[in-house]
Amino acid sequence: MRYSYFFMRHRRTLKKVGLAFVGMAVCTIVLWRIDRDLSYARDYSFVFDRKLSSQAQRAIAGATSSAIKTAQAAPSQLIEQLHKQFDFIKNIAVFTIPGSRAIAKIAAHKPLCLLDNNLALLSNGKTIDQQLLATPTIAQTPHVAVEDWFAGDGGIPARLAPFLKALGQERMNSFNVTWHGDHEVVLTPKETPTFCLVIEAREDVTNTLLAAGTTVKELLAARGILGGPRKRSWAADLRFKNQVIVYAGKRGREHGSRSF
Numbered sequence: 001m002r003y004s005y006f007f008m009r010h011r012r013t014l015k016k017v018g019l020a021f022v023g024m025a026v027c028t029i030v031l032w033r034i035d036r037d038l039s040y041a042r043d044y045s046f047v048f049d050r051k052l053s054s055q056a057q058r059a060i061a062g063a064t065s066s067a068i069k070t071a072q073a074a075p076s077q078l079i080e081q082l083h084k085q086f087d088f089i090k091n092i093a094v095f096t097i098p099g100s101r102a103i104a105k106i107a108a109h110k111p112l113c114l115l116d117n118n119l120a121l122l123s124n125g126k127t128i129d130q131q132l133l134a135t136p137t138i139a140q141t142p143h144v145a146v147e148d149w150f151a152g153d154g155g156i157p158a159r160l161a162p163f164l165k166a167l168g169q170e171r172m173n174s175f176n177v178t179w180h181g182d183h184e185v186v187l188t189p190k191e192t193p194t195f196c197l198v199i200e201a202r203e204d205v206t207n208t209l210l211a212a213g214t215t216v217k218e219l220l221a222a223r224g225i226l227g228g229p230r231k232r233s234w235a236a237d238l239r240f241k242n243q244v245i246v247y248a249g250k251r252g253r254e255h256g257s258r259s260f
Contacts, residue, residue: 042068043101044078049108052088056132060086060106075102082106087126112164113172114143115156125161142172146179157182163201171210183239192217195226198237212236212244220246 044064048057063085067078075094083089091107109122111133119127120141130138144164146156159182164172175187179201187210188196197213199205216236220226226234237245 043099044068045101045103047103047105049106051108051110051134051137052106053132053134056086056088056108059132060089064104075104078104087124088122088128088132090124111137111141112161112169113177114138114141116146119156121156121161121164123165125165127156142169142177144172144177144179147181159201162203163205166203167205171205186235187213189217192226194233195220196233196235198235198239200239209238213238216244216246 044061046057046061046064048060060082063082064078067081075096079092079094082092088108089106090109093105093107095103095105097103109124109126111120111122113121114130115121115127118130120130120133120138121127121144133141146160157179160179163185164177167177171187175189175197176193178186178188180186182201185199185201186196187199195217197210199209213236217226217234220234225232232248235247237247
């Protein structure tokens with residue numbers, strides 16, 4: 001009688017506790033099933049970023065195939081391995097399908113610019129072979145000429161990537177950029193090849209700084225001496241505090257030759 005009274009009085013509470021236990025059991029089974037499916041994915045399909053070439057896609061598929069053969073095909077392991085192997089991968093999302101199958105969606109870092117020696121500089125500061133990028137991506141990416149490749153361990157100059165990232169792709173689309181070193185970068189407006197700006201490779205390149213060079217260009221154009229009959233080219237050196245030094249020389253000469 002005592003037990004009956006207890007159950008009658010607390011039946012709602014007991015019902016809630018029972019439902020909670022059932023819910024926990026179901027969640028445990030579901031999570032176990034998901035973990036089991038993730039751990040035993042053996043057939044991967046891919047959705048590749050359009051920035052990647054077919055060569056890059058084949059390389060990723062091949063690396064995945066190798067991982068499956070060595071029993072390292074669980075998504076967590078595969079994601080870690082692909083990130084280590086391919087610098088251009090930004091993100092990997094894996095979706096599992098019943099039957100030990102999975103779909104991997106690959107996102108790539110955006111290329112900042114193309115460099116000499118068939119290299120491309122990515123937004124994460126890494127360089128890759130241009131052949132890993134799709135043809136339309138290459139066509140839409142600005143080129144930067146690098147005259148000084150000294151970088152210690154055979155990589156790119158240490159300040160090159162931070163500077164170009166600060167400069168931004170929009171500006172690189174407006175200028176032909178030539179890197180002569182940390183203290184000498186030449187920006188030539190694409191619409192005015194007889195005039196250029198000379199700046200340092202700083203990460204605080206501002207519109208105000210570049211506007212000073214534009215003012216010089218407008219003054220030269222107003223005087224009618226920019227690209228005149230003498231075929232002279234001009235450079236506005238913006239590397240000095242509170243002053244702009246203007247050089248003149250024959251058109252076609254590089255600033256690096258000191259012929260201004």
